[in-house]
Amino acid sequence: MSKPIIYGHEMSSVVRSVLMVAKAINLDYEYKEVDFDAGDNVTEHFLKMNPLHTVPTMDDDGLYLGESHAIGPYLIQQYGKSDDLYPRDDLRNRARIDQMLHFDNGILYWNCIRGIVMPIYNRGAATIAPAVLEEVDKAYGFMEKFLEADVYLVGDSLTVADLACGASISSLFELVPADPEKYPNLHAWFKRIQGLPYYEEANGRGNARYIEMLESKRRKEGE
Numbered sequence: 001m002s003k004p005i006i007y008g009h010e011m012s013s014v015v016r017s018v019l020m021v022a023k024a025i026n027l028d029y030e031y032k033e034v035d036f037d038a039g040d041n042v043t044e045h046f047l048k049m050n051p052l053h054t055v056p057t058m059d060d061d062g063l064y065l066g067e068s069h070a071i072g073p074y075l076i077q078q079y080g081k082s083d084d085l086y087p088r089d090d091l092r093n094r095a096r097i098d099q100m101l102h103f104d105n106g107i108l109y110w111n112c113i114r115g116i117v118m119p120i121y122n123r124g125a126a127t128i129a130p131a132v133l134e135e136v137d138k139a140y141g142f143m144e145k146f147l148e149a150d151v152y153l154v155g156d157s158l159t160v161a162d163l164a165c166g167a168s169i170s171s172l173f174e175l176v177p178a179d180p181e182k183y184p185n186l187h188a189w190f191k192r193i194q195g196l197p198y199y200e201e202a203n204g205r206g207n208a209r210y211i212e213m214l215e216s217k218r219r220k221e222g223e
Contacts, residue, residue, distance in 0.1 A: 004060040004075070005030045010206030011213060011215070013113060014068035015056045017167035018102075019206075021072040021160060022196035025080040069101040072160045085160045096154045100161035103142070108168035112136045116175050117214060124217050128176065136176045143169070147185035151192065158196075161188050166193035167203055174211045 004086040006022065006029055008015035022029055034040045034055050041053040050057040050066030058065045060078070065071045087094050115132040121127035143165070146153055153161045169190055172178075180187045193199065 002061055003028050003030055004058055006147050007032045007034050008055045009034050011210035012055055013167040013171050016203040016206050017164040018056045018068050018071050019202040020163040021075055024200045025076060027079050052151045069105050093154055097159050097161045100153045101164055104164040104168055107139050108125050111135040112172055120214050126218050140186055143186045144183045147189050170203055170207045
């Protein structure tokens with residue numbers, strides 16, 4: 001059986017979340033960086049795997065998945081030596097993890113990250129729209145509430161929800177800094193995520209590239 005192939009671009013927060021999962025479970029995998037400018041994501045082969053032509057995309061011996069919040073849990077259940085990151089038998093906690101994965105996808109990624117970056121991509125916007133800033137502040141407030149009772153998003157141990165939301169928050173904190181006095185739980189949690197031994201390789205490096213790229217687009221617009 002061949003090892004899983006992950007197609008991605010390390011600047012993408014949703015790709016980085018999958019890479020953190022892969023590192024967390026010591027997955028033996030192949031990584032292929034997708035060059036969008038070269039059209040890697042619209043080849044016949046890629047579109048067969050993922051008609052949405054997005055990253056991350058995974059090929060595991062003919063199983064194709066094109067959504068990070070599906071890929072992460074699948075890899076844990078298929079290849080993880082334990083199910084601590086996504087428990088098989090604890091339905092209640094798994095439901096809470098799923099809730100946070102949907103929160104990451106719908107709120108942190110679509111409402112906040114895309115709300116900020118698409119105007120930068122499309123027209124080099126130098127400022128963030130007030131309505132989007134309000135959405136980000138609301139999201140930080142939700143995270144602060146989620147973290148009132150536990151040190152991680154679901155209980156007292158790391159789960160795939162922390163890795164997914166951690167990748168998103170790492171980008172959002174650079175784009176819209178959060179007041180540590182207003183959001184102490186959120187900042188303490190994120191420091192724990194940054195302390196993971198694989199954080200820099202799987203997330204930090206790509207996030208730095210991502211922020212630099214966005215700032216470069218902003219600078220060009222202002223010239």
